[in-house]
Amino acid sequence: MKHKKNILAASVFTAVLILAVVIGYKNLSYNWQWYRVAPYFFSFENGRFVAGVLLQGVWITFKISAISLVLALVTGMVSAFARLSPYVSLRVLAWCYVETIRNTPLLIQIFVIYFVISPVLDLSAFTSAVIALSLFEGAYSSEIIRSGIINIPKGQFEAAQSIGLPVFATYYKVVVPQMLRQTLPMLAGQSVSLIKDSALVSTISIYDLTMQGQKIVSETFLTFEIWFAVALCYLSITATLSFIIRRIETRMRFVN
């Protein structure tokens, strides 16, 4: 009985929500021109497939996110171990890194790296963006990984020591696999955040998905259509990633 009421409430809620969106869509004094959006994804020139600017943007976003994701995990791993190391200097260094990055806006970090640091080291915009994103998401991953390691029972370390495993093997075979199993859902959330945060690199003139969207909007003023399309692209990238990580999670559950 209760269950039925819940379903009823949920369906009423959904129906009203859809109604509200439809009425809002119709009443907005805006001339919708969805038919103009398709060519920005792809077109056919003499029968050959040509990727539109939005697809090119998807590719750049994918590239930046993929490279940054790997580097962020490495940074996070190193910083987490540094925070748990017996050396005070390493601990302080890692703590400073994590707190500085976590308590300042990413946009400002991107600007500082691109306009202040990169002229000195002569880095390209793309490199600056990757560095900024990796450092930013690395700081968050560091805390996630650290919590995963702390939560491994002490007995595991003692057991590894008692059978004479070297330090590296202890981490590689015992600690990291268990840490990953615990922290994978959180790391998945972090990687989705990374993909969404990568939109900010458009501010330093990298032609990612957001930048291409802005460019089309400034030329054609198809404001709402293009932004909806761009949002859909991000959604498809993040949904794919979430799906892959979900698969890895179920796999790991059965590994002993």
Add this chain to the structure above:
Amino acid sequence: MFDMKKVLMAVGLILLMPLALCLAGETGDRLSKESVIEKIQKDKVIRVGMSTFVPWAMKDKQGKLVGFEIDVARQLAKDMGVDVEFVPTAWSGIIPALMTGKFDVIIGGMGITAQRNLKVNFTTPYDYSGMSMVAHRKKAQGFSSLADFNKKDVNVAVRMGTTAEQAARKFLPKASLRLFENESQALQELNLGRVHAVVSSAPMPVFHALKYPDKLFVPLEENFTKEPIGFAIRKGDPDAVNFFNNWIINQHASGFLKEKKAFWFESRDWEDLVK
């Protein structure tokens, strides 16, 4: 725990949402039915959309807005007998903001282009502007024509969504464009020597080159485009077009526009205001 009362209340609230949206939606119709001129008189204020562009609109030392556009908008408000309220807006979003009623009119050095005119209406021109360029002495050594810049390995920075961006695309199709949200970022890029040049409406490039004479220079003697500048208003409002057009014609005739143009674009007397 399932609380029927709470659910009913939530559903009731949600049922009111479309009603609220209907009322909100009416603005769209109302905007087209009654002229913005009426609205300005009723509200006793004209809301002007603009964006920072030296010397069209900028902040002086006290943080007050000054510039050519600002003078024009203030005079317009005075002649209408209303107050003026400036709404600073990011340039790339200024047309959507006008269309959704965030302000009454754009007076912001906006060039009249066909693509923009499909979305908004323009008045008769109250000013003409042209594209000019400022280049980096080391990177663009010996460059003196558009053809020199129209090469594959040349980088040009422009502000996104401006006629400068369109002009750069049209006249420098081979060069690679770096787009920024603000003028200052594009100029920063040039000062760091990461691009060969910045394209922007005159007189900004010339002013900027004068500021850093040992680093930058002006490669082209003449502006390479001439474009009319008009007020932008929402479509479907003939009264507003008529009123603003006639106001502009009057200001051309009285010499007000000419005098302001001379002060902001040909003299440098205003530099002390902003430094």
